[in-house]
Amino acid sequence: MILRRPEESWCLYVLAHGAGAGMRHPFMEKLSGALAAEGVATLRYEFPYMEQGKRRIDRPPVLHESIREAVAVGARERLPLFAGGKSMGGRMTSQAQSLAPLAGVLGLSFVGFPLHPAGKPGVERAEHLANVRVPMLFLQGTRDDLADLALLRSVIDGLASATLHVVDDADHSFHVRKGSGRTDEEVLAELARTFARWAQRTIGDSSSLASRSAGSR
Template identity: 40%
Template structure:
């Protein structure tokens, strides 16, 4: 049984399927806040839990993410069940990376990723974004400037395909949170991310 949460108009033509990261599920505060901010633009936002997170919600036991094939299969089921006339997929960290591997799904018109995990912190040699050099669907990546999974200095010369748009979030870490001394706020960065995603969704769904 799929667990989902839906924000925004229930019958909208445009849907954003928003996958969670590795360590926290669809109800995490970051996911809830960003989903509601995107939905405020009149977009239907569908959050869901991957199978391992469903089990965690049932028994409270932390467990590592499922293997990629299982994650991708579940994501495809969500697209088939909850996609609409225009469907954009994406997610936070691992969820966004999984979405980027489903770019050839026929119902998907675009991909939006928040904090893409290009590599484990401190291990830039373990690159997980090579496929982004060849992706053909419009793809938006919102990355904190200080993200330890891929920061601004590392990504400004990264070999993206022409379909990828990269937007840096001011002084943001992997959760887009800035340092107080930066003059930016977490609220502003979340709003920026949601507004950028909403504008991207509207553009690719026209």
């Protein structure tokens, strides 16, 4: 695991990797750095298959257990806690949360939610999200071939507490073309800034709810 905790950290994001690239992939490194610039600590970790150098992805129960273990480690930092990750890592985190709440996690953030395989639009991969009871943030590119935006919006519209942030011209790797007028680094900064603002709101809402609950006793 890799913990990156800036001096002025105000929350921690347990950040899972995608299917084909581990926690040390340049995207994961750069995203962690961009989040650190916003005061967000990150805990990166690897699923067993990635640690063992295998191509075959672990079965969901194994992935879910790895996520719970990472969240438990992250909770030791005693910061407001969030979880999620890139592509498959984010989707598996949401599955774990839908089966049984991840202890202490205030919200989930998905960096490119893989709604469906490329060229095969569908929403089956999102059916479990109805059982997620914490706020969710979807960070999605307009050129992501694993998430038709119209379908994703229809899914999000049916959820109790979900936010969609669309990144113009970004693909599934959040790469933007030269003609977009922006760089990939600027996109990463946008992702981190958006996460930070959403996390701050979520923490505030959670605190208000806790205060109201305490006052009603």
